[in-house]
Amino acid sequence: MTTARRDTYTPETLLSVAVRVFNERGYDGTSMEHLSKAAGISKSSIYHHVSGKEELLKRAVSRALDGLFAILDEEHARVGRPADRLEHVVRRMVEMLIAELPYVTLLLRVRGNTETERWALDRRRDFDHRVAELLKAAAADGEVRGDVEVRLATRLVFGMINSIVEWYRPDVRGASDREVAEAVVRLVFSGLRHA
Amino acid sequence: MTTARRDTYTPETLLSVAVRVFNERGYDGTSMEHLSKAAGISKSSIYHHVSGKEELLKRAVSRALDGLFAILDEEHARVGRPADRLEHVVRRMVEMLIAELPYVTLLLRVRGNTETERWALDRRRDFDHRVAELLKAAAADGEVRGDVEVRLATRLVFGMINSIVEWYRPDVRGASDREVAEAVVRLVFSGLRHA
DNA sequence: AGAGTAACCGAACGATCGGTCGGTTCAAGG
């Protein structure tokens, strides 16, 4: 068993700094010089901990994707009426988004310029399809409205949920993750009109 | 009156090419070399038409912002019951988003790295506030539900609308702009449950 | 105290960045 030798960086602690800067400046807009300033170590020292810029990206988006897929394995997402399972997934997605905010933020901004980015986009598509099937099942059972196409509705609901990364900030005293999740569930299922 | 001397580029036609590449690779991920390849002219020739990379960005986001603000000046957005005015703005935002898709897409992705980007973010905030006030008025009149905070609801509705740029493609035979707008209005006001 | 090594650094690499410059091509107007 190896313990930390001194108060220093690990790939994980370095990652948290990198992800913060990536989200502030964009991945392409962030240079290794920016990262070294933010981390307080020299540019070359970063390569002692990670293989390069792209490994940091891969570690970050992997963490976000693992969190999302884990939701689909939860019991409430697997058993029960489709509409209830959908509600559970929507609620947990919001909570996961907020819990792993910087990592999911980075994931949602990937454009596909590198191999790592294309891999992330593929896994995202897989996840989207899994949720779309849930909505489809709920529609087939007549538990949600059928006058809006399933694919279209899925994309719009995803859009609402994913947009949280654009404005949610944990530091300022606003709504908690549970409160945001509750608001999303209400709007997704009942809309703005009185319930 | 000056007519086009030969079949050549103008700042506007060059802009449409640049915006397409910006959206594919991201603004920071796009080099002038990328633009010159896509436009079919040399890198230095681009500078004959525009002052540089940032002017292309500014022209693009200006066009998107002008389109959005024009919606607020339309009669149906100024007179009538707040909830009806809100519905009109939501519907027109979707149509505008789709009509000016590449320009709005670029606008929604600026991060604030340059002066132009920060200016765009400021104008976006202004627009958001104007719509938030509309929702607030509708809530005060009891026309929409009050159990979800106005600021939160505004952000979520914006999130749903803005997410359209992430998946809508005019070439493939999918929903038309009117159909998407109708779907958004239904989900925003009534949600997934049966109306 | 001395060996071993994780952590770190400054300097420099070739490549590419956004942008400049002097000069060439080519169509319109007199």
Place this chain on the structure above:
DNA sequence: CCTTGAACCGACCGATCGTTCGGTTACTCT
């Protein structure tokens, strides 16, 4: 036919990109 100027080009600029390398520091273990 000749001048004019918009359109365009290849070559190049200093700066910065992600990354590498040789060497130094500082901590742990014996």
